Amino acid sequence: MEIVLAVGIGALAGSGVWLILRPRTFQVIIGLSLLSYAVNLFIVAMGRLRTGAPVLVAPETGDASQYADPLPHALVLTAIVISFATTALFLVVLLASRGLAGTDHVDGQEPET
Amino acid sequence: MLLLSGERHRNIMAAVNVAVTFALACIAIALLKMSDAGQTGISQVYRIGDWPAPFGIVLVLDRLSALMLLLTSTLALAAVVFSLARWHRAGAHFHPLFQFLLMGLNGAFLTGDLFNLFVFFELLLAASYGLLLHGSGLARVKAGLHYIVVNLVASLLFLIGVSLIYGVTGTLNMADLAARVPIIAAENRGLLEAGAGILAMAFLLKAGMWPLCFWLPTTYAAASPPVASIFAIMTKVGVYIVLRLSLLLFGDGAGASAGFGSSWLLFGGLATIVFGAIGTLASQDTARLAAFSVLVSSGTVLAATGMGQTGVTGGALFYLVSSTLGISAFFLLVELIERGREPGADMIAVTREAYGEDDDADQGEEEVGMAIVATMGLLGVAFIGCALVIAGLPPLSGFIAKFALLTAVLHPSEIHRTGAIPGSGWAILVILISSGFATLVAMTRAGIRSFWASPDRTVPRVRVIEMAPVMFLLILCAAQTVQAGPVMRFMQATAQSLHASGGYIRDVLETSGHSTRKAGGI
Numbered sequence: 167m168e169i170v171l172a173v174g175i176g177a178l179a180g181s182g183v184w185l186i187l188r189p190r191t192f193q194v195i196i197g198l199s200l201l202s203y204a205v206n207l208f209i210v211a212m213g214r215l216r217t218g219a220p221v222l223v224a225p226e227t228g229d230a231s232q233y234a235d236p237l238p239h240a241l242v243l244t245a246i247v248i249s250f251a252t253t254a255l256f257l258v259v260l261l262a263s264r265g266l267a268g269t270d271h272v273d274g275q276e277p278e279t
Numbered sequence: 280m281l282l283l284s285g286e287r288h289r290n291i292m293a294a295v296n297v298a299v300t301f302a303l304a305c306i307a308i309a310l311l312k313m314s315d316a317g318q319t320g321i322s323q324v325y326r327i328g329d330w331p332a333p334f335g336i337v338l339v340l341d342r343l344s345a346l347m348l349l350l351t352s353t354l355a356l357a358a359v360v361f362s363l364a365r366w367h368r369a370g371a372h373f374h375p376l377f378q379f380l381l382m383g384l385n386g387a388f389l390t391g392d393l394f395n396l397f398v399f400f401e402l403l404l405a406a407s408y409g410l411l412l413h414g415s416g417l418a419r420v421k422a423g424l425h426y427i428v429v430n431l432v433a434s435l436l437f438l439i440g441v442s443l444i445y446g447v448t449g450t451l452n453m454a455d456l457a458a459r460v461p462i463i464a465a466e467n468r469g470l471l472e473a474g475a476g477i478l479a480m481a482f483l484l485k486a487g488m489w490p491l492c493f494w495l496p497t498t499y500a501a502a503s504p505p506v507a508s509i510f511a512i513m514t515k516v517g518v519y520i521v522l523r524l525s526l527l528l529f530g531d532g533a534g535a536s537a538g539f540g541s542s543w544l545l546f547g548g549l550a551t552i553v554f555g556a557i558g559t560l561a562s563q564d565t566a567r568l569a570a571f572s573v574l575v576s577s578g579t580v581l582a583a584t585g586m587g588q589t590g591v592t593g594g595a596l597f598y599l600v601s602s603t604l605g606i607s608a609f610f611l612l613v614e615l616i617e618r619g620r621e622p623g624a625d626m627i628a629v630t631r632e633a634y635g636e637d638d639d640a641d642q643g644e645e646e647v648g649m650a651i652v653a654t655m656g657l658l659g660v661a662f663i664g665c666a667l668v669i670a671g672l673p674p675l676s677g678f679i680a681k682f683a684l685l686t687a688v689l690h691p692s693e694i695h696r697t698g699a700i701p702g703s704g705w706a707i708l709v710i711l712i713s714s715g716f717a718t719l720v721a722m723t724r725a726g727i728r729s730f731w732a733s734p735d736r737t738v739p740r741v742r743v744i745e746m747a748p749v750m751f752l753l754i755l756c757a758a759q760t761v762q763a764g765p766v767m768r769f770m771q772a773t774a775q776s777l778h779a780s781g782g783y784i785r786d787v788l789e790t791s792g793h794s795t796r797k798a799g800g801i
Contacts, residue, residue: 212446248401274421
């Protein structure tokens with residue numbers, strides 16, 4: 167499972183970085199989304215991977231080592247909300263830029279060739 | 280306090296905004312007094328929901344955060360009063376966004392928890408995106424697009440850093456983190472430092488350290504003046520976090536990790552100063568000049584942080600306050616000066632020249648002439664004031680700040696008791712003085728271009744409400760000069776409590792305090 171997750175994060179992050187460095191705004195926004203998925207997965211992974219473990223401690227066992235760490239999930243939730251909102255905001259600016267400049271190049275003008 | 284959701288009631292919203300910002304300034308002064316009342320290292324802790332520190336979220340007030348709060352609210356007051364003249368009508372939702380920005384800034388200064396810091400950071404960034412685009416126009420949208428991408432990437436880096444640190448230490452509370460850093464197992468130390476490094480990249484990008492500052496001049500020059508003037512504090516958020524975290528986590532008590540990254544800060548800061556100084560010399564336009572002087576200012580504080588000495592940190596804090604006030608005033612002033620040479624005005628002048636000056640007689644030249652002298656004189660005085668503060672020449676506070684900084688560099692009285700001044704000290708000395716010189720040259724050139732070059736250019740129409748904030752900020756700089764003794768004492772006390780991080784850790788983590796002391800005004 168660690169391998170699968172690591173490969174997944176790596177693929178997402180790699181494609182995200184590549185797309186962010188592309189000259190078209192649409193590619194940049196997709197790259198940002200991919201990168202934020204990678205980061206969210208990474209946060210979950212940093213709270214130790216564990217399948218099927220309950221999040222809250224039941225009183226009868228009380229052994230904390232048997233449970234999943236809830237904090238990363240709270241963090242991921244916040245991060246998802248925030249990155250979603252900022253991506254939406256970026257989309258608005260992207261459209262404004264496209265409308266004002268008449269091109270979807272990130273510099274607002276086509277490079278001279 | 281922040282619910283300003285009404286549309287179409289701009290005047291009411293403006294009044295509420297000014298009132299709230301003024302109240303914020305009063306609260307900040309009260310908090311500053313409160314933080315200074317105790318002994319060294321005492322901080323006020325407000326536990327949200329009254330959970331004890333490592334589990335709940337805390338707001339922490341100590342001298343440094345109180346100082347930053349006061350600085351923020353002062354700049355905000357000046358910027359909002361300035362915007363009342365005309366800028367707040369340039370786009371929708373100026374006042375709510377402005378208050379959200381303030382909330383993010385204040386939260387970032389007060390929080391004692393890394394993830395909460397992320398939340399406040401995003402809050403202030405989201406508000407800043409909106410404010411940057413305020414007034415619209417192609418230049419702003421273009422700069423805004425780059426600014427948003429850069430900051431989104433930085434936020435993702437921030438998250439990676441935070442989660443690495445969490446994975447290693449199992450906590451995100453800054454004080455708890457500082458207590459755990461010395462006892463990290465050796466094999467995990469690399470991960471921790473990688474996390475801290477990635478985290479630092481996010482902050483340094485915000486602070487505009489040299490290789491990461493490519494976006495800053497364009498963005499700041501494109502922002503509308505009141506926004507640019509409040510943005511002057513946003514680089515200081517990055518500087519503040521770097522200052523706080525590097526001293527708290529990797530201070531002298533951090534065991535094997537002590538001093539991690541300080542040489543990076545030192546040389547990065549120096550490179551930033553050099554880059555900023557070259558930028559000020561190269562900039563053709565006064566707004567860009569101001570943006571590059573932001574870089575010089577944050578580079579100086581970063582380099583001083585890298586020195587890791589109490590005296591130097593104290594001087595750097597004094598410098599931080601003085602330069603932020605000066606630059607903020609300068610951003611406001613730039614607009615007033617540039618107003619005289621708007622493209623439309625130039626066109627009229629050219630047309631007049633081409634078609635003769637026969638319509639001069641019915642213009643009422645005499646009265647306008649009287650106004651010109653006073654306005655230009657006042658603008659000129661303000662410009663000289665800004666130049667003196669930013670370049671660091673006597674008699675204003677910039678000089679005292681640099682003097683304090685350099686004196687501390689030349690008298691390394693602390694841990695490094697080697698007798699000789701380290702090479703980095705000389706480097707700071709040379710670079711700081713020459714950057715001040717470069718700034719002076721650039722400012723003088725800009726001043727000559729604005730005030731002496733074209734005698735018959737149109738006169739900027741300046742309203743009292745626009746001039747007052749500039750004067751207010753400059754008078755504060757002058758007050759900082761006059762009261763340099765007490766202010767310097769406060770800064771040194773701040774630096775001392777920053778370097779002795781034990782007090783901070785103890786205050787936050789102490790669980791014996793049965794009653795929650797209120798310390799948050801937001």
